Amino acid sequence: MDSYSPPAVPSQCFPPEPRSVPLARRFVRSVLRGVAPEVVDTAELLASELVTNAVLHARTEVEVRVWSHEGQVRVRVGDGRPERPLVPREARPYAGAGRGLAVVEKLASSHGAHVAEGRKTAWFELWPKAPVPPTSGWESVPVCGRTATVTLIDMHDIVFRAAQQHGDEMLRELILTTSVEECAGVSNSEVMVANDVTNVINACMTSALEETVTGGATVTLDIAFPLEAAPAVDTLRHVLEHGDAAAQLGSLLTLPAPPHVRSHYQWVLDQLATQLSGGPPTAWTLLPGAPNTSSAELTPWDAGDVEDSSIPTVAADDDGRIIATNTALADLLGWQTDELIGRPLTVLIPEHLRERHRAGFTALRLTGRSRIMGRSIPLPALHRDGSLVPVRLHVQSQEAVDGRTVRIGQFMPRAVAPGEDRPVSRPDPGPSVRLQTGAAAAPRAGGGKERRDRERSSLLADTTSALSSTLDLREGLRRVCHVLTQQMADWCVVDLLDEYGDAERVCVVHREPRALNVGVDLGRLPPLSENARGPLARVLHGAGPLLITDIPSPDQAESALDARQLELFEQLNAGSTIMAPLRARHEVLGALIVVRTRHDAPFTEQDALLVADLVKGISLSVDNARLHQHTRTAAERLQRSLLPRLPSIPSMEITARYAPSSTTAQVGGDWFDAFTLPDGDTALVIGDVSGHDLNAAVTMSQLRNMLRGIAVDCQDRPSEVLRRLDLATLTLYPHSTATCAYAVVRGPRSGPWEVHHSSAGHLPLLLTCPNGDTHYLDTASGLLIGMDSTFPRPTARDSLPAHSTLLMFTDGLIERPGESLSDAMTRLRRHTAALARAPLDVFCDELILGLGAGSTDDIALLALRPTAPGT
Secondary structure, three states: OOOOOOOOEEEEEOOOOOOOHOOOOHHHHHHHHOOOHHHHHHHHHHHHHHHHHHHHHHOOOOEEEEEEEEEEEEEEEEEEOOOOOOOOOOOOOOOOOOHHHHHHHOOEEEEEEEEEEEEEEEEEEEEEOOOOOOOOOOOOOOOOEEEEEEEEEEEEEEHHHHHHHHHHHHHHHHHHHOHHHHHHHHHHHHHHHHHHHHHHHHHHHHHHHHHHHHHHHOOOOEEEEHHHHHHHHHHHHHHHHHHHHHHOOOOOOOOOOOOHHHHHHHHHHHHHHHOOOOOOOOOOHOOOOOOOOOHHOOOOHHHHHHHHEEEEEEEEOOEEEEEEEEEEHHHHHHHOOHHHOOOEEHHOOHHHHHHHHHHHHHHHHHHOOOOOEEEEEEEEEEOOOOOOOEEEEEEEEEEEEOOOOOEEEEEEOOOOOOOOOOOOOOOOOOOOOOOOOOOOOOOOOOHHHHHHHHHHHHHHHHHHHHHHHOOOHHHHHHHHHHHHHHHHHEEEOOOOOOOOOOEEEEEEEOHHHHHHHHHHEEEOOOOOOOOOOOHHHHHHOOOOOOEOOOOOHHOOOOOHHHHHHHHHHHHHOEEEEEEEEEEOOOOEEEEEEEEEEOOOOOOEEEEEEHHHHHHHHHHHHHHHHHHHHHOHHHHHEEEEOOOOOOOOOOOOEEEEEEEEEOOOOOOOEEEEEEEEEEOOOEEEEEEEOOEEEEEEHHHHHHHHHHHHHHHHHHOOOOOHHHHHHHHHHHOOOOOOOOEEEEEEEOOOOOEEEEEEEEEEEEEOEEEEOOOOOOOEEEEEEEEOOOOOOOOOOOOOOEOOOOOOEEEEEHOOOOOHHHHHHHHHHHHHHHHHHHOOOOOHHHHHHHHHHHHHHHHHHHHEEEEEEOOOOOO
């Protein structure tokens, strides 16, 4: 099949204008009178797609030829831009542009493109009842003119495709907008130039990707870019920037690009402009301020990741509809998994937070930015029975391979105040690596696909077995390296990153142990500085697997880290290497490096794909080992057991919240307490033991119990209770210090009430009246607990109006780096004043949301509100 058409067939020429598309449809229908209606409908649709493509991208006169023979229909659409190639796209169900050629490919019996005699012709044929025609496809049209090679190092394939799709949709709308200059501040001619160079970029990218084997999140491409198109790159950048600004203002139907998508495409344009003018390439992974390639938003979304996760997780589309969830979340919130699919996210959000959710979600769609994105936010989730479940919500955006932007929310259960506690599903450290028995190592040289598959399976099984054969992480990695050096490499290295981002070389194994006698340094590697631009730095930023068959010499290193790695390559006679990131839960944990010497056959792209599979299991093992080193399970159980059960008191509402630090093992020294004294008065306590670990939590528990006993036994003024607690602490725990505020609320059931209080170095109580007036009760301050029990402590007495709110809190609620305590306390007053009439649960939740988001310290707060009977 080709674009040949017999003489004297019906043809018509159309101007390069949008109105030509319906005119071409009518022409096709008029020529095909007598042909089966369903065939005519299909021919009309496909012809309109090809004419639209020519009008938008060629912008020359368009000639349409149509004829039929024995029920078979043939259509040819030609234009005068043979140098402008067709760029078929992968069919994506959610794409707003770029589907035309995919529709033709799907519905036509045969199709293709042809260049001859200064014209380009796209064609299709419909054979409704004939035998199946020969296979066909879009013939690639080579880029014309002089070209220069542009190298895109560590390009993120999925994010680029998302950026490509968004740019196409933006340009399509700008082309079709009648008042584009008024709407977006760019001229029609600029939009057309931008559209042309976009087509060139897409054609170059498609051609380069077809010739590249990809096995990881990133890929390095060498693209041949026409020099004549270079000046238009800046025009494209100008048009996209103005279009995105217009989209953020709501002037376009196209939504703004998410920040990581926008920045990735800007990097591509920067690389084109820089390298075409003679500048050097810059890897995406080493770009200052660029999102790490291991971050969640740059990881292709897969529904299986959600369903298999032991962390309660939900995924929603851009309309806020749930598209995936897992058993852990369903169990936590009382649903069946399939019942949640298709429902709005708001079914998991308490009523008083839904309007805030809708506003935030709308702002996210319009701006691509959110206050909570990528942060851990303490808030309540809504159980199906209407009760509230305390969680920490962590939200990220991810690009799906089908073009969608998906929002992923993890609902991490957190400790709850008594009266609210419910059994919750808690994430376990993750699935263990399954023990398998490996087959004997096969020879490295392959012989056919079946043998290669056996070798691959054997290697995967043997590395899994090596990892599972010991509980010691470093020994397990050493055994993995031993397996790899016996089956695919001459030597193997593992580097791990610690929690501060510093790299450590934990393992170097050679097939011949004597080769290591020359001395190989283990331990801390040079810092991962901005000057580190070599392959190891790129891998530790998430790039790879990287296949390197031309290893540079150490004198080409640009940093100490690069030099250390290249010296090791030279020391052990490296000829080729594959370097792959160890990545788990969207975090880079380290790097696996396998090397063959110059005396052996170099690694191939197929080897790189195998290493990409190998590091998945190795990464899981490293992540599991790290999780086991922490005490999260014990810490959360301990924290839950230490939280008191709040009393139920007529005419008193009491609510408490505890939000552990998102950066620690979920346990610390903050505590609150409330209980009824023998004389009927209500005691309120809040405190903070110095330290932030299990020892602090244990000390906190002991102080809390001592204070309870002292308060119930003596029923004295608050200052005396704190003096006795101070004495007991100095006697029993001489090395511990703590802050503490103790208050007693007194008054008959119908009021009036007053609060007697004293503070041992703790932040003052805050009283918020129903009319919004606020003031701190700061007249009874004293020394910390554990300093000097002989120092006098005052007691103060203040009235407590009905429906006012007495708030006790720890410093994690308000303290922020670089902000004075005075400003922080003023900010808290403004928040409580605005919430003066809110229900007490809402009052507490809004304080946590408004002030505690992103806090690096524990947060405890205790609120009491007196209410007269009948009100």
